[in-house]
Amino acid sequence: MPLTDGSFKNKKVISIGTVSELTGLSERQIRYYESRKLIFPERSKTGLRKYSFQDIETLIEIANRLEDGVWTNEIRKELKGRKQLAKDPGFTNQLIKGQLNAQIKM
Amino acid sequence: MPLTDGSFKNKKVISIGTVSELTGLSERQIRYYESRKLIFPERSKTGLRKYSFQDIETLIEIANRLEDGVWTNEIRKELKGRKQLAKDPGFTNQLIKGQLNAQIKM
């Protein structure tokens, strides 16, 4: 199965510092939007937040809505409208292949 | 301009620990392949390596070739065959928009 690019978009692998650079938002803001239930990063085993490119797009959208004077409560409702579709259609499979190979090697 | 998914694939935003988890390779191996000129991560301002999803695919490929008993020197040649095409066709533009908005807001 060919690797469809859509696989990357929802893979949570970016740390908060990088997200901050990419979006222009402060880490404080990014964490706050999470507490407001606008974004849902995953956590590494040790608790570090991990974001996807999709999250970054959502964050930019959130920043734009806030500029318009919209409250996070309202933004949450707006965001709920757009269902986040199928995640991970293929990429993990490829990764597993790579890891299996690595294992078998041992 | 709509955001083409290809934009994500070449964006260097993943740190080495995450790459290690995703590929099953040790950080030592990943850094070594860089010293062998097989992969070319970018660096954050403070020197931390950042990889793209494309790099991850390449790493899995490298691991597979090594299992076949191929030397890094040879793998480098093989990799050179496949030109890494256009990077960043659009994503950065969108990010800049978000950041500009953020700036203007101030």
Added chain:
DNA sequence: CGTGTAAGGAATTCTGACACG
């Protein structure tokens, strides 16, 4: 050649809180 590891330091991220408003 390719990879593991201990070593010391630098950079990152986390949480809870005080602050302003």
Added chain:
DNA sequence: CGTGTAAGGAATTCTGACACG
């Protein structure tokens, strides 16, 4: 409400080196 900051601690990453082979 949304965001800044200082505080202390925990987790991550970096480089150069010794080791095996």
